[in-house]
Amino acid sequence: MSRACTGLLLITACCISGSALGQSARKNPWATKDVGTLPPIASLTNGVWLKGELHVHSRHSIESSNNPVGKIIAFSKSVGMDYLCITDHDNHVDGDVAHNTWTDPEFKSDSVLLLYGAEWTTTRGHGNAFSAKPYDHQRLYDVRDQRDVVVGSVKKELGIHLSANHPSGKDHFGYSYDMVNSIEVWNSAVWPKNANAIMIWDDMLSSGRKLTGRGGSDAHHGVPETPDKATKNSYQAKANYVGTPTTWVFATARTSQAVIDALTNGRVSISSNPYAPRVEFYADLNQDGKMDMMMGDNAKSTGKPVKFRVQLTGNTVPEGDYTVSVVKNGNPFGTFKTNGKTAAIEFTDTPATQGRTYYRVVVEGPPTPYPQVPESMALSGKMVGLSNPICFNFDPNF
Numbered sequence: 446m447s448r449a450c451t452g453l454l455l456i457t458a459c460c461i462s463g464s465a466l467g468q469s470a471r472k473n474p475w476a477t478k479d480v481g482t483l484p485p486i487a488s489l490t491n492g493v494w495l496k497g498e499l500h501v502h503s504r505h506s507i508e509s510s511n512n513p514v515g516k517i518i519a520f521s522k523s524v525g526m527d528y529l530c531i532t533d534h535d536n537h538v539d540g541d542v543a544h545n546t547w548t549d550p551e552f553k554s555d556s557v558l559l560l561y562g563a564e565w566t567t568t569r570g571h572g573n574a575f576s577a578k579p580y581d582h583q584r585l586y587d588v589r590d591q592r593d594v595v596v597g598s599v600k601k602e603l604g605i606h607l608s609a610n611h612p613s614g615k616d617h618f619g620y621s622y623d624m625v626n627s628i629e630v631w632n633s634a635v636w637p638k639n640a641n642a643i644m645i646w647d648d649m650l651s652s653g654r655k656l657t658g659r660g661g662s663d664a665h666h667g668v669p670e671t672p673d674k675a676t677k678n679s680y681q682a683k684a685n686y687v688g689t690p691t692t693w694v695f696a697t698a699r700t701s702q703a704v705i706d707a708l709t710n711g712r713v714s715i716s717s718n719p720y721a722p723r724v725e726f727y728a729d730l731n732q733d734g735k736m737d738m739m740m741g742d743n744a745k746s747t748g749k750p751v752k753f754r755v756q757l758t759g760n761t762v763p764e765g766d767y768t769v770s771v772v773k774n775g776n777p778f779g780t781f782k783t784n785g786k787t788a789a790i791e792f793t794d795t796p797a798t799q800g801r802t803y804y805r806v807v808v809e810g811p812p813t814p815y816p817q818v819p820e821s822m823a824l825s826g827k828m829v830g831l832s833n834p835i836c837f838n839f840d841p842n843f
Contacts, residue, residue, distance in 0.1 A: 477799055477800045479799075480838050480839070480840050480841075483743060483745050484743075484841060487697075487712075487742070489727070489739055491697060492695045492696060492712075493696055493697075493699055494693055494694070494723065494758075495527035495694050495696050495699065495704060496525070496526060496528075496688075496691050496694075496716075496719060497521075497526050497528035497529055497530070497558075497692055497694070497704070498521060498528075498529050498530070498688055498692070499530050499575070499660065499661045500532050500573055500610065500632070500660075500662060501517060501664045501686075502531070502532065502533055502564070502664065503517055503533055503546060503549075505538065505549070506537055507537045508665060509533075509665045509666065510666045510669075510678055511670070511679060511682070512665065512667035514549045514551040514552050515551035517687060518551065518552075518553075518557055521557050521687050522556055523817070524687065524720075524817060526687065527557065527704075528557060528694075528701070529554075529557050529559055529687075530560035530562040530573070531562070532563055532573050532574075533545070533546045533564065534563070534564050534566045535563045535565060535582060536566040536567075536586070537566075540583045541582075543582055543583070558700070559701070560575050560576065560577065560701055560704065561577070561579050562574050562575045564610065565585060565589065567589040568590065569618075569620055570609075570612075570620065571610040571611065571616045572607055572609050572610050573607075573608045573629070573661070574607055575605065575606040575705055575708065576603075576605045576606065576705065577700070577701035577702040577704070577705045580603045580604065580605055581603060582603075584599055584602075584603060585603060585605070593621040593624060596624060597621070597624035600624055606708060606709055607624065607626055608625055608629060608659065609622065609627070609628045610629045610663075611629055611642065611663070612628055612629065612642050612645045613642050613644075613645060614638070614641070622649050622654055622656065623654070625656065626656065627708060628642070628645065628656050628659070629660065629661050630646050630659065630715070631658075631659075631661075632660070632661055633663050633664075633685050633689065634689035634690070634718075634824040634825050635685070635824045635825075636717075636825045636826055636828040646658050647775035650775070650834060650836075651775045651801075653839060653840060653843045655836060655839050655841075655843070657708055657709065657710075657711040657713050657741070657833055658713070658715070658833055659715065660691065660715040661692070662685055662686060662688065662689045663685075664681070664682070664686045665678070666678045666679055667686070683818060683819060684821055684824060685818070685821060686818045687818075688718050688815070688818070689718055689815070689818055689824075690716060690717050690825075691715065691716050691718055691719045692713060692714075692715050693715070693723050695707055695712040695713075695739070695741075707741075711742075711833045712739060712740060712741035712833070713740070713741060713833045714726070714830055714831065715830055715831050716759075716829065717812065717813065717815075717825040717828055717829060718815040718818065718821060719815070720813050720814065721812075721813035722757035722759040722760055722808075722813070723758045723759050723830065724755065724806065724808050724830040724832045725758055725832075726753070726754075726755050726804075726835060727739045727753070727755075728744075728752070728754070728835050729751065729753075731749070732750065732751075732752050732793075736754060738835060740805070740835055741833050743836040743837070745837065745838060746796040746797060746798050746837040748795065748798040750793050750794065750795045752791060752792075752793050753771075753792050753835070754789060754790075754791050755769050755789065755790050755791075755806050755832070756789040757788040757808065757829070757830075758788075761786075761788045761810075762785040762810070762811045762813075763786050764784065764785060765785045765811040766782060766810060767782070767783050767788070767808055767810035767829065768781070768810065769782075769790050769807075769808050770807045770809070771804060772805050772806070773802070773804050774801075774803060785810075785811075796837035796838070797837075797838070798838075799838075801836070801837065802836070802837040803835065803837070804834060805831065805835075806831065807828075807831045808830050808831065809827040810827060811827075812826070812827070812829075
């Protein structure tokens, strides 16, 4: 071999060696890091469970029938709802819900907390806006076709909770999930159609977006006062109406703002109807027999085992069998059995010290009768309820 060729091989080898060394020294700026000190977990006793409806349409949505505001509120009160958000389509009034739904003479209640909101109806899908007080919804409507960064800035200025509605399907949510606070994982009494929404929720959670899962009936039609007022859609009122499903929040007080705060923080579970058992999910971090956190909470993993507890509160069927499916980081973790008398299960696992870990639960069992909406049980099937996740090492500034 010539001296020139030998020299070329040496130069090539040095270049390759230098390149390899350079790559091995590279540091990923987005690599998993310690999340540091997390905010303290709120009290598990200083609060009240409130149930409500977060997606229903009145006569101010043009495709609605036999569903005036007063009827919705009266029905909600009759089935024990604590809060309600009537979410009419904003595009049906060119964004001016403040002078339609909210100023409707029937928009008042002495017992049901009424949230201010609307269904943000756009060419890129639908979302619900929730607020404890009136806000300038017209501004949100006006930027519906702008870039996400513009929409997100307006949403932030308005100080509202924005939620992605029915994220898969015909009117799927086509915006960035970075600008929403929650996702509608259970839309209407028809539970099976929500599988893709659950998949999207797990995707968001796995990627570090701590989004609350919530429900909503998306009901548009009420029971006609007289037979002559019936429409082709009137049958839906007996199958899907207020409370199918019902969203429970653990609020610090019985106020509209506390409902919004709980919804944002994720201390939320969903049941098939107002009378179905409520799913509660807790964790004992040091296994001292005292629960330290609940669904929606986020703690730093210590590397030690954590004991989890799932319990059903309310109208369980004493002799009924319930199946609790635990999901960990989007994957099946375990399946546990209980009955209506015990109505609780416990399991233990060790969250990873590095990276995020979350657990959520799904409960199936005998359906709970909903006399006011009798056909909803068949549509929900064995689905009883689900929890929001208990999280570990989630970055609150993500």
